[in-house]
Amino acid sequence: MPDFAVNLSMLFTEVPLAERFSLAAEQGFQKVEIQFPYELPAPQIASLLQQNNQQLILLNAPAGNWQTGDRGIACQPDRIEEFRQGITQAISYAKELKCSNINILSGISPESYSLEIIENTFIDNLRFCAEAFAQADIQLLTEAINTQDIPGFFLSSSAQAFDLFRKVDHPNIQLQYDIYHMQIMEGNLINTLQNNLDKIGHIQFADVPGRHEPQTGELNFGNIFQAIDDMGYSGVTSLEYNPSTSTAESLRWIKLIAERE
Numbered sequence: 518m519p520d521f522a523v524n525l526s527m528l529f530t531e532v533p534l535a536e537r538f539s540l541a542a543e544q545g546f547q548k549v550e551i552q553f554p555y556e557l558p559a560p561q562i563a564s565l566l567q568q569n570n571q572q573l574i575l576l577n578a579p580a581g582n583w584q585t586g587d588r589g590i591a592c593q594p595d596r597i598e599e600f601r602q603g604i605t606q607a608i609s610y611a612k613e614l615k616c617s618n619i620n621i622l623s624g625i626s627p628e629s630y631s632l633e634i635i636e637n638t639f640i641d642n643l644r645f646c647a648e649a650f651a652q653a654d655i656q657l658l659t660e661a662i663n664t665q666d667i668p669g670f671f672l673s674s675s676a677q678a679f680d681l682f683r684k685v686d687h688p689n690i691q692l693q694y695d696i697y698h699m700q701i702m703e704g705n706l707i708n709t710l711q712n713n714l715d716k717i718g719h720i721q722f723a724d725v726p727g728r729h730e731p732q733t734g735e736l737n738f739g740n741i742f743q744a745i746d747d748m749g750y751s752g753v754t755s756l757e758y759n760p761s762t763s764t765a766e767s768l769r770w771i772k773l774i775a776e777r778e
């Protein structure tokens with residue numbers, strides 16, 4: 518089975534963020550990720566990680582104002598200064614929490630700019646982050662998101678991401694490959710992972726449709742996890758789904774899939 522982490526922004530949401538670490542530890546998770554950790558001071562998160570003997574393996578850079586509809590701002594020409602200020606905060610959290618990956622969300626394409634200007638803005642911001650993160654020994658990740666859930670999201674396929682990586686032309690950039698989003702946008706999951714393993718730094722998953730736990734939808738996670746192991750992927754694979762039941766009950770698939778092996 519892959520090396521699993523759990524996303525504390527989507528699982529264990531029965532309790533506030535600060536209480537999710539211990540619930541995850543009770544279920545055996547020593548690696549956790551948080552989409553936006555900024556609601557808690559970094560020293561508090563550091564002590565929660567220490568108390569529960571856990572490692573934070575991923576956080577997102579600030580992504581604008583989620584409540585008013587932002588889903589990242591890295592492709593937005595009018596918000597470059599705000600984006601880069603957020604990067605300072607993300608690096609500071611990552612350093613204090615010994616977190617070695619930061620995910621950048623492109624955000625939704627603004628209607629008032631051409632696609633060329635939007636893409637160039639995103640490329641410049643990614644290049645800026647790749648260098649700043651490299652100096653702090655942090656891996657830059659960026660994630661493609663499906664445009665059914667977030668219409669207009671700029672980076673929406675792995676093919677687009679790999680084309681952008683050639684244009685960014687920096688060694689410190691990899692894709693956060695989210696199986697849920699990529700099943701909706703591209704399918705062909707196992708081949709894409711296998712053929713692009715050198716460009717994939719992190720994997721997340723949920724079933725389709727519904728974005729719930731494995732065995733609630735159309736994907737064969739037993740086969741997908743076996744393939745991830747067989748292809749020699751050495752990164753982390755994270756549970757990032759909305760449990761269809763309580764989080765604890767939603768984890769039954771792990772045992773069921775492990776028994777099949």
Ligand SMILES: O=C(O)C(=O)[C@H](O)CO
Nearest residue numbers: 552577620660695721757
């Ligand atoms: O929505 C997702 O799939 C993510 O991983 C992002 O972190 C969104 O916040």
Ligand SMILES: [Mg+2]
Nearest residue numbers: 660695721757
């Ligand atoms: Mg994801």
